[in-house]
Amino acid sequence: MTISAPAMLADQISLFLDFDGTLVELAERPDAVVVTPSLTALLMQLEARLAGRVALVSGRSVAQLDQLIGPYAQSLTVVGSHGAEIRMAGKDISSGARPVALDEAEAAFREAFSGNANVVIEVKTLGVAAHYRLDPSVEPIAETLAQQLAAESGLYLQGGKMMVELRTDGHDKGSGIAALMASPRFADRRPVFLGDDVTDEPGFARCAELGGYGVLVGADRPTAAAYRLADVAAVHDWLAAL
Numbered sequence: 001m002t003i004s005a006p007a008m009l010a011d012q013i014s015l016f017l018d019f020d021g022t023l024v025e026l027a028e029r030p031d032a033v034v035v036t037p038s039l040t041a042l043l044m045q046l047e048a049r050l051a052g053r054v055a056l057v058s059g060r061s062v063a064q065l066d067q068l069i070g071p072y073a074q075s076l077t078v079v080g081s082h083g084a085e086i087r088m089a090g091k092d093i094s095s096g097a098r099p100v101a102l103d104e105a106e107a108a109f110r111e112a113f114s115g116n117a118n119v120v121i122e123v124k125t126l127g128v129a130a131h132y133r134l135d136p137s138v139e140p141i142a143e144t145l146a147q148q149l150a151a152e153s154g155l156y157l158q159g160g161k162m163m164v165e166l167r168t169d170g171h172d173k174g175s176g177i178a179a180l181m182a183s184p185r186f187a188d189r190r191p192v193f194l195g196d197d198v199t200d201e202p203g204f205a206r207c208a209e210l211g212g213y214g215v216l217v218g219a220d221r222p223t224a225a226a227y228r229l230a231d232v233a234a235v236h237d238w239l240a241a242l
């Protein structure tokens, strides 16, 4: 794999951007990430440069991204909840109601980790996650419990970085990107998706199928991405060069 993404003419691409670990540095807790004014300014410039063909594609819910990014987020195109939610031009599309099984999974996580303040339970619109970045020793317990809950409930077990998540099934970042590429705003360009996590792989694969490519952010690993950028700073530099 080539380290570094090719210099692309902005006119030729539709741009899809993962959030955590791609646009913002990872933090110890989900609510501790920082969206700097310079990142907001960069996103605004990109939207103008690409005539609106820019979207965030995140495992977070649209509501979480709104809270972290602030008022500017309302004008952004956002794919949230691993492809289950889409907001474009202020219009929200969500693929279904929150199943009761997510509340039961939340209760099971809380019971299992009630004595451990270093495990963060993150409740999302269409998912629930247990984060163990502050206490990696609980990873085997969290994995086993999540597998059990997924088997019992039919919820999808989503892997991630120092976390396990139960979420609704039937969608992923690839389906979210494909839905946007079918819209007049994004169609007829090469889709390019920048992401760092295993949750981004379906997005990389779908971009390749649609004539574009993925850009893996971080250390090399088996991936469907064709290119790689070293870290968040390299992503910002590449985006600024567009």
Ligand SMILES: O=P(O)(O)OC[C@H]1O[C@H](O[C@H]2O[C@H](CO)[C@@H](O)[C@H](O)[C@H]2O)[C@H](O)[C@@H](O)[C@@H]1O
Residues within 6 Å of the ligand: 018, 019, 020, 021, 022, 025, 026, 027, 028, 029, 030, 031, 032, 033, 057, 058, 059, 060, 122, 124, 129, 131, 133, 160, 161, 162, 163, 197, 199
């Ligand atoms: O698809 P993304 O936008 O990359 O979101 C993936 C998950 O990101 C968040 O968790 C990760 O970032 C946290 C903050 O830096 C970090 O503490 C955690 O260890 C990471 O897994 C978010 O909290 C999840 O909901 C997203 O699914």
